Amino acid sequence: MSGPAEDSGESETESRDESETESRDDADTHRNPVVVIVEPETPGNVGTIARAMKNFGLDDLKLVNPPELHEDGEAYGFAGHAREDVLPNADEVTFEEIVENYHTVGTTAITGEDDRSHERFPFKTPAALRESLATVDAQTAIVFGREGRGLNNDELSRLDEVCSIPADDEYPVLNLGQAATVLLYELRDLTVEETQLPDAEVIRAAEPDIERFHKYFDEFLASTGQREHHREKNALLMRRLLGRAHPTEREVHSLLGTFRKANAKLEHADHLAAKYDEPVYPRE
Structure with missing residues (x-):
């Protein structure tokens, strides 16, 4: 007699626990x-x-x-x-x-x-x-x-x-x-559990690429002949701008290509000016 009674008690307890769990799960579902x-x-x-x-x-x-x-x-x-x-x-x-x-x-x-x-x-x-x-x-x-x-x-x-x-x-x-x-x-x-939009709105470019851009930009500023304190200010403004913009890999690579070509042309212009004793581009 005691065996079946104990089994029955355990079954009722398990059933009650399962019911309470289901109720909590239902309450958690909006x-x-x-x-x-x-x-x-x-x-x-x-x-x-x-x-x-x-x-x-x-x-x-x-x-x-x-x-x-x-x-x-x-x-x-x-x-x-x-x-x-x-x-x-x-x-x-x-x-x-x-x-x-x-x-x-x-x-x-x-x-x-x-x-x-x-x-x-x-x-x-x-x-x-x-x-x-x-x-x-x-x-x-x-x-x-x-x-x-x-x-x-x-x-x-x-x-x-x-x-x-x-x-x-x-x-x-x-x-x-x-x-x-x-x-x-x-x-x-x-x-709505899931939308068609990706989880991340922007995937920021890798930091080494962004730092490489800042290096090119510094070289560009130096080629323009700006005074050092102006160059430092403009370099900082560019860093803050990109910090807020979170550029993508494609955007940074496009900028890298543009400034690489610009710096090469400015360097070539300086070389020709020195070779032929011509005035360089007017500088401050």
């Missing part, structure tokens, strides 16, 4: 937000948003009272590769369902200036929203409104947070598709 469009009027904008979602690693699109989206219409025409999955898999939902089941972020171009306008204040910029969502484990819905009117105050008052894209004060209203693209781009660090 859940991508869903995108909601409330009463879109133009199928083309729905397609544009679906395409932006595809660009930035999102696939769950939900539509509140949408127009008809025909496979040969604007929505599919504007969706690009999102016509293959994001758009045909979009769910038609109610505003109530979104409010009841998600942590919601409403988008608006017009914000309140202070806390007397509770519907549109306080608000986050897309960058601030990205930082906030990165630290929270919650299923989030990014909610966009109608093309002409956006989300009204009653709708915004039922959403948890408000986000607004900083734009020129004289004309802050973006096209619906543009606004969604900008916002989803800012959230890309949360939704």
Whole structure:
């Protein structure tokens, strides 16, 4: 009797440990937000948003009272590769369902200036929203409104947070598709694991090649006949410039070739001037 009981206890413990580990793993996995469009009027904008979602690693699109989206219409025409999955898999939902089941972020171009306008204040910029969502484990819905009117105050008052894209004060209203693209781009660090860009934007040339360039540049400065303190200053300025620029191997090799030829020609000119007793190039 004791044997089976002990085995059973160990099995339950192992099962509990595995369950806890899975729960921790699930908590560590960031859940991508869903995108909601409330009463879109133009199928083309729905397609544009679906395409932006595809660009930035999102696939769950939900539509509140949408127009008809025909496979040969604007929505599919504007969706690009999102016509293959994001758009045909979009769910038609109610505003109530979104409010009841998600942590919601409403988008608006017009914000309140202070806390007397509770519907549109306080608000986050897309960058601030990205930082906030990165630290929270919650299923989030990014909610966009109608093309002409956006989300009204009653709708915004039922959403948890408000986000607004900083734009020129004289004309802050973006096209619906543009606004969604900008916002989803800012959230890309949360939704895109790997981009088409290389990890390093610049591969700096090898330091011996850069130092060889500085040697050629010093010789060039000496050939121009500048006073020594001017040469030292210009050499230092060039060193600081290249230090900030992080030149690539190809760029440095091109400069090396240019200054090598320039120095050879200046040396040849000095040789001819001395041989034929001609004045050298005017110097300071």
